[in-house]
Amino acid sequence: MIRNDEEPVGLGALDRVTWALRRAELAVQSLKEQQLRPLGMAAAHYTLLMSVHDESGLTGAELARRLNVTPQAIASLVARLEGRGQLERREHSRHRHIQELHLTDAGREALHAADAVIAGIERQVTDGLGAEDSAQLRALLDRVVKTIRED
Amino acid sequence: MIRNDEEPVGLGALDRVTWALRRAELAVQSLKEQQLRPLGMAAAHYTLLMSVHDESGLTGAELARRLNVTPQAIASLVARLEGRGQLERREHSRHRHIQELHLTDAGREALHAADAVIAGIERQVTDGLGAEDSAQLRALLDRVVKTIRED
DNA sequence: AGGCATAAGTCAAACACTTGATAGTCGTGA
DNA sequence: TCACGACTATCAAGTGTTTGACTTATGCCT
Numbered sequence: 001m002i003r004n005d006e007e008p009v010g011l012g013a014l015d016r017v018t019w020a021l022r023r024a025e026l027a028v029q030s031l032k033e034q035q036l037r038p039l040g041m042a043a044a045h046y047t048l049l050m051s052v053h054d055e056s057g058l059t060g061a062e063l064a065r066r067l068n069v070t071p072q073a074i075a076s077l078v079a080r081l082e083g084r085g086q087l088e089r090r091e092h093s094r095h096r097h098i099q100e101l102h103l104t105d106a107g108r109e110a111l112h113a114a115d116a117v118i119a120g121i122e123r124q125v126t127d128g129l130g131a132e133d134s135a136q137l138r139a140l141l142d143r144v145v146k147t148i149r150e151d
Numbered sequence: 152m153i154r155n156d157e158e159p160v161g162l163g164a165l166d167r168v169t170w171a172l173r174r175a176e177l178a179v180q181s182l183k184e185q186q187l188r189p190l191g192m193a194a195a196h197y198t199l200l201m202s203v204h205d206e207s208g209l210t211g212a213e214l215a216r217r218l219n220v221t222p223q224a225i226a227s228l229v230a231r232l233e234g235r236g237q238l239e240r241r242e243h244s245r246h247r248h249i250q251e252l253h254l255t256d257a258g259r260e261a262l263h264a265a266d267a268v269i270a271g272i273e274r275q276v277t278d279g280l281g282a283e284d285s286a287q288l289r290a291l292l293d294r295v296v297k298t299i300r301e302d
Numbered sequence: 303a304g305g306c307a308t309a310a311g312t313c314a315a316a317c318a319c320t321t322g323a324t325a326g327t328c329g330t331g332a
Numbered sequence: 333t334c335a336c337g338a339c340t341a342t343c344a345a346g347t348g349t350t351t352g353a354c355t356t357a358t359g360c361c362t
Contacts, residue, residue: 013201013266016273017285018179020292025176026219027299028169044318050164061340068177071341073319097326098340115164122167128298133291134168140280140288141171147279148178195348212310222311224349248357249310303362310357317350324343330336 057100200262208251
């Protein structure tokens with residue numbers, strides 16, 4: 001009853017879990033971007049290449065759904081990566097105007113180099129936290145997603 | 152012969168802690184954006200107003216550093232919020248061309264309304280996780296930031 | 303005092319992403 | 333068979349952000 005619902009703004013607003021989440025994600029993402037830059041690859045490019053590598057033959061629309069962006073954003077990225085020869089668009093066997101996305105050898109090579117950087121950051125985090133806490137953090141984060149989605 | 156030592160690409164790359172972190176942050180941020188939209192306020196606006204409220208008289212450049220964006224992005228936001236009468240720029244006492252940022256009464260009111268929404272999402276997350284796990288999650292996230300920064 | 307380094311703010315161009323609208327292609331069912 | 337619906341891809345316009353270069357103001361140092 002003595003909750004300070006009277007003055008919700010200002011007290012502890014910066015100590016919230018969702019703020020800590022944002023700060024942590026920003027820190028990690030900034031570091032990734034910074035270390036990926038010398039390789040001439042943005043984090044978004046890495047994410048896309050990794051997704052295609054994980055499941056070859058994905059369509060742009062399917063990719064858009066997985067990465068939570070619009071199909072146009074995907075098209076723009078794909079055009080750029082295709083121009084670099086890291087990605088290729090093939091015609092779907094049945095649906096003629098649908099395009100399957102596949103990595104080229106150059107794309108696999110670039111992804112490999114980029115993933116070494118990302119894996120290094122991942123290791124830096126997991127080493128800093130320890131194996132047990134890392135697993136727990138991942139579990140907690142998955143529960144957050146679940147909590148948000150099932151509202 | 153040595154094809155892919157340990158095959159770093161492709162195995163478990165999507166199970167990484169930093170991916171879980173990104174997914175969780177994306178989910179939370181999307182929900183915030185979605186619920187803030189009816190109030191005519193973007194998440195970035197809320198973040199800026201809250202920062203200024205937390206420490207009144209901040210400069211644009213200082214704000215840019217805290218929020219991990221460029222000064223131009225701040226200037227754009229500030230111009231918009233100033234146009235709405237939620238924020239005002241005052242001349243710094245010593246440095247003439249430096250501008251201190253302060254909330255107006257309308258700004259405080261808008262922030263109050265927006266914070267009710269954000270607090271609701273925060274409650275949704277903490278209720279879903281429980282008090283103990285919420286505290287632990289926050290502690291783990293802070294350790295992640297610390298690990299990244301002290302590289 | 304003069305000169306230089308530091309820092310804040312702003313302008314212009316490029317890039318990325320979103321929203322809204324349009325066209326092409328396939329499967330289904332009347 | 334053929335029209336309807338669902339899905340994919342793409343174009344156009346608008347918004348927001350970054351990068352790079354420039355201007356202005358302050359403080360320190362010789």
